[in-house]
Amino acid sequence: MRITRQAADENKTRVVLAAARLFREHGFDGVGVATVMREAGLTHGGFYNHFGSKDDLEAEACAEIFAQSAAKLEAVGEIEAPDARAEALAGYQRRYLSRKGRDATATQCPMVAFAGDIVGQSEPVRAAYAAGLRRYLKAYERASAGPGKGRTKARQRAIAEFTAMCGALTMARSVAKADPELSEEILEAAFAGLAMTV
Amino acid sequence: MRITRQAADENKTRVVLAAARLFREHGFDGVGVATVMREAGLTHGGFYNHFGSKDDLEAEACAEIFAQSAAKLEAVGEIEAPDARAEALAGYQRRYLSRKGRDATATQCPMVAFAGDIVGQSEPVRAAYAAGLRRYLKAYERASAGPGKGRTKARQRAIAEFTAMCGALTMARSVAKADPELSEEILEAAFAGLAMTV
DNA sequence: TGTACATCAGTGAACGCGCGTTCACTGATGTAC
DNA sequence: TGTACATCAGTGAACGCGCGTTCACTGATGTAC
16 A cells, blocks of 8 residues: 655654654664554554665664754853853753753663664674764863853863763663662762862 | 593583673674584584573683673782883773774683673673673773772762773774774774873 | 403584574554545 | 556564473492392
């Protein structure tokens, strides 16, 4: 039963969006093609009408996830007034390193969701991921320093801080079930640590 | 062909050691039971004479990895003279955040190797991992502060620094192939960031 | 100490399951006249 | 504008492969007498 060209395009979009959501929550290897298609309201057989392989979908979904997610941090960087921007960044950090942020797997930081598995993925996926990380780091630098002034130092500090946040959240998540006390201790220490940098 | 009780015990030990090495390099899901057994010089059929399931092996291998790996950081903490200890810790940090440290998957930091996947593993594996992380954090605190003096502050700072190192190394590894320049930038920034904390 | 027998570590074939991928088929859409 | 036919998005069964796990079997080890 052939359908409209436009309907087919919409179907593909729904598949990518469903994949983005599911991959972010369960990892690339934690979700099968059939599940993604079912979630998009289709059957698995038609998958290869839209994608050459599961790797292709992973790459597209990865880009989609970063597009959705980096926008939030970029919005902080677009605030003009330095004070308001600093406050917004502090809010971002607090939310990022909160219990709620830790447990919200559906809106989870893409780096935390994928960093561990990305090494074993195909080249297009790795490329999409690397581009996404660069985008995040640039946004973080802009949010914390504003455009211009103190270039390399500001970037260095942005990288150190942001990767520290990723690491802390990853660690907090990894022990959330087995050792919730330690998990919260990590979140607190990391947030305090952000204030400690000079 | 039944063998000596002692020979059987030695076989089990070899299996755990092989699993520790392979899991650390390729992750729990990246290595099958058959591969581990082959690497230990056995065939896969006998696996269940020693372990109830692959999960059991994962838990034992995880503990083994932490036992091997935490010892190095603990050795730093056992240095008495504060100056020598500080220097040893700086060396540990420098090696941890080096290109060599990033690429040496066989001796890789267990947190970096497992943090991403640990959420989906069985309870015993998560417990072994959480115990290992606690052990590392205590060792890091001892190495950076020495025993006693300034308890909670020292621990908080140790947690912030160590999780920052884990995060930076994880990020650096995740883009090592797709964006080597960014990867090295991350390592440098993170190392510089350690010196920036007050 | 020697003998008879039960035990059990290891072997390799086989099972069952999930997953990525392929394929024959359907029938509405798009297109050529 | 209407008609005839080729195209192709979607369907659902099936394939092939890897992996965790099971099982019948082997024969040296451990043990009871």
